[in-house]
Amino acid sequence: MDHSPPQRRGVVLILSSPSGAGKTTLTRMLLQDRDLDLTLSISVTTRPRRSSEVDGIHYRFINERQFVAMRNASELLEWAEVHGNFYGTPRAPVEAVLAQGRDCLFDIDYQGAQQVREKMGTDTVTVFVLPPSMKELRARLERRAEDSAEVIERRLENARKEIARWKDYDYVIVNDDLQRSFEDLIAILRAERQRRPRREHGIAAFVDRLLSE
Numbered sequence: 079m080d081h082s083p084p085q086r087r088g089v090v091l092i093l094s095s096p097s098g099a100g101k102t103t104l105t106r107m108l109l110q111d112r113d114l115d116l117t118l119s120i121s122v123t124t125r126p127r128r129s130s131e132v133d134g135i136h137y138r139f140i141n142e143r144q145f146v147a148m149r150n151a152s153e154l155l156e157w158a159e160v161h162g163n164f165y166g167t168p169r170a171p172v173e174a175v176l177a178q179g180r181d182c183l184f185d186i187d188y189q190g191a192q193q194v195r196e197k198m199g200t201d202t203v204t205v206f207v208l209p210p211s212m213k214e215l216r217a218r219l220e221r222r223a224e225d226s227a228e229v230i231e232r233r234l235e236n237a238r239k240e241i242a243r244w245k246d247y248d249y250v251i252v253n254d255d256l257q258r259s260f261e262d263l264i265a266i267l268r269a270e271r272q273r274r275p276r277r278e279h280g281i282a283a284f285v286d287r288l289l290s291e
């Protein structure tokens with residue numbers, strides 16, 4: 079087994095947006111592109127499962143007692159209450175991915191993004207996804223048809239507060255054309271992978287060999 083350190087540090091790529099702006103769709107597109115080799119951080123949540131979701135793939139659905147137990151055992155890298163439910167990121171899988179110098183993708187809210195940035199520092203890259211209009215945001219939530227009218231209203235009420243956080247992020251994408259947004263995300267990831275501090279170890283060894291030629 080190869081015990082040498084990874085050639086580069088993994089990217090901690092965080093996507094946030096108000097509900098309905100399209101981050102889950104973009105996340106799924108990124109994961110389907112095998113060449114990108116991204117691993118999703120699968121959150122735990124106390125919210126009820128939607129019909130389109132699979133336990134253990136999109137979320138791990140747990141009850142509040144289990145959530146509190148995980149939080150108290152410091153098993154969560156970050157956690158937050160969003161739209162009246164608890165969400166958290168299990169720490170161990172993230173650490174395992176990053177230790178291999180691979181990249182980890184997070185679909186978490188602004189509270190979680192802030193906590194991860196504080197803990198992971200410059201490994202973190204944050205992207206905020208905006209809807210093209212509030213009218214379209216409502217239309218997308220209604221078209222998705224996964225939530226009750228009451229839940230949709232609550233999400234739209236929270237959207238203004240969430241959108242106000244755009245300034246905390248490294249990148250902002252207005253998700254009008256889905257394919258274009260996807261390509262922009264790939265461009266961000268490719269560029270971030272090449273950042274010198276992330277490649278310090280691998281490049282130093284390469285340059286040593288180069289100069290010894």
Ligand SMILES: Nc1nc2c(ncn2[C@@H]2O[C@H](COP(=O)(O)OP(=O)(O)O)[C@@H](O)[C@H]2O)c(=O)[nH]1
Pocket residue numbers: 093094095096097098102121122125156157158160161165166167185186187188189190191
């Ligand atoms: N802080 C935090 N937020 C999360 C986590 N998982 C999901 N979220 C956020 O919780 C919010 C609600 O997610 P969800 O119920 O799937 O609804 P959606 O935004 O309409 O797809 C979104 O802003 C997610 O990004 C997590 O582990 N931690």
Ligand SMILES: Nc1ncnc2c1ncn2[C@@H]1O[C@H](COP(=O)(O)OP(=O)(O)O)[C@@H](O)[C@H]1O
Pocket residue numbers: 095096097098099100101102103104218219221222253254255256257
């Ligand atoms: N650029 C886009 N144009 C049109 N519809 C979109 C676009 N992006 C996402 N959608 C649709 O909007 C709905 C909400 O998207 P979703 O990814 O579930 O949002 P979020 O995860 O941010 O709540 C889904 O039905 C999705 O197919």
